Amino acid sequence: MSDAPTTALLAVNLGTPETPTAPAVRRYLAEFLGDPRVVSIPPLLWKPLLHGLILPLRGGRSAHKYAQVWLPEGSPLAVYTRRLAEAMQRELPHWRVRDAMRYGQPALRPALDALAGEGVERIVVLPLYPQYSTTTTASVEDVVRDWQARHPQVEVRTVHDYADDPRWVAAVADSIRGYWQRNGRGDRLLFSFHGIPQRLADAGDPYPQRCEASARAIAAALELGEGDWQLAYQSRFGRERWLQPYAEPTLWALAEGGAKTLDVACPGFATDCLETLEEVALGFTASVARHGATMRYIPCLNDAPEHALALAALARDA
Structure with a gap:
């Protein structure tokens, strides 16, 4: 009789190119931007635009950005997730x-196949998106639901959301508090979350409410007053209106309003990645400096013991 574990935890992050090269980035973006959960334009209109214009233009530009933050072991998102x-x-x-x-x-499906092949009877799928959105968590749930229909012998539970889970909130707050203890506290703390198109929120996506729940819970754990922190959204793509306020202009306004030191944390990201390291830590820092202030990026939880402990507890609950 085998004593191998029959319960598994599969932690699922968004994804990343395998190398910081234009061909690898194009392959990755083709899969990512080809998901109708991410871009809801009808495929007959979107696919020619994606493959004929967007991928050729963005492949090289994005590869250059990835190269700026690439680690010796690989992509930051892949390294920290592992x-x-x-x-x-x-x-x-x-x-x-x-x-x-x-x-x-x-890939998600082969990972599920491998666990089933190893005799696992129960799988907890943990999307590493603290705040639920139809553009992220729901896409993972789509794949898992389809897979489980083909593997009814395996019991699968998916963690839907942990935006205000007290253990995760405490881990984020402790990481910010620790940063302040080592470096001093800035004049204002900005929570920067990845944005989504406003039309998705208007159609019922609860993501902005879940981001606000996270920000308020973390601010409360830090005992911050209303004037000590702010929430904003980053990483918008395309010309349509996305969730506001936009993060970078918000930082500029704070700098022009007299703030000398601005701290930015990104509690919508479980691990550091292109959007936190290149867009925020490099890009926002440089642009805020041009507006006369210093911006400091507080890293994601990544593989901190407190992060692992909080997420392991979520898996046990599931």
């Missing part, structure tokens, strides 16, 4: 803990 899974494995010694990506490698 390390986080390893840290959660230490918290869950009687489980199998693996990582997967919704887009790119290691």
Whole structure:
């Protein structure tokens, strides 16, 4: 009789190119931007535009951005996600803990297949998106639902959201508090979340409410007053209106209003990635300096022990 674990945790992040090169970035973006959950334009209109214009233009530009933040071990998102899974494995010694990506490698469906092939009977799928959105968590749930229909012998539970889970909130707050203890506290703290098109929120996507729940819970844990922090959204794409306020102009306005030191945390991201390291830590810092202030980026939780402990607890609950 085998004593191998029969319960598994599969931590799923968004994804990343395998190398910081234009061909690899184009392959990744084709899968990512080809998901109707991400871009809801009818395929007959979107596919020619995506493959004929957007991928040829964005491939090289994005590859240059990835190259600026690439680690010796690979893409930051992949490296930190793998390390986080390893840290959660230490918290869950009687489980199998693996990582997967919704887009790119290691791919979600083969990861589920591998666990089933190893005799796993129960799988907890943990999308590494603290705040639920139809553009992120729902896409993972689509794949999992389709897979489970083909593998009814495996019990699968998906963690839907943990935007205000007290253990995760405490881990984020402790990381910010620790940064301030080491470096001093800035004049204002900005919580910067990845944006989504406003029309999705208007259609019922609860993402902005979940971001606000996270920000308020973290601010309360830090005992901040209303004037000490602010919420904004980054990473908009295309010309349509996205969730506001936009993060970078918000920082400029704060700098022009007299703030000398601005701290930015990104609690919508479980691990550091292109959007936090290149867009925020490099890009926002440089543009805020041009407006006369200093901006400091507070890293994501990544593979911190407190992060692994909080997420392992979520998996046990599931």
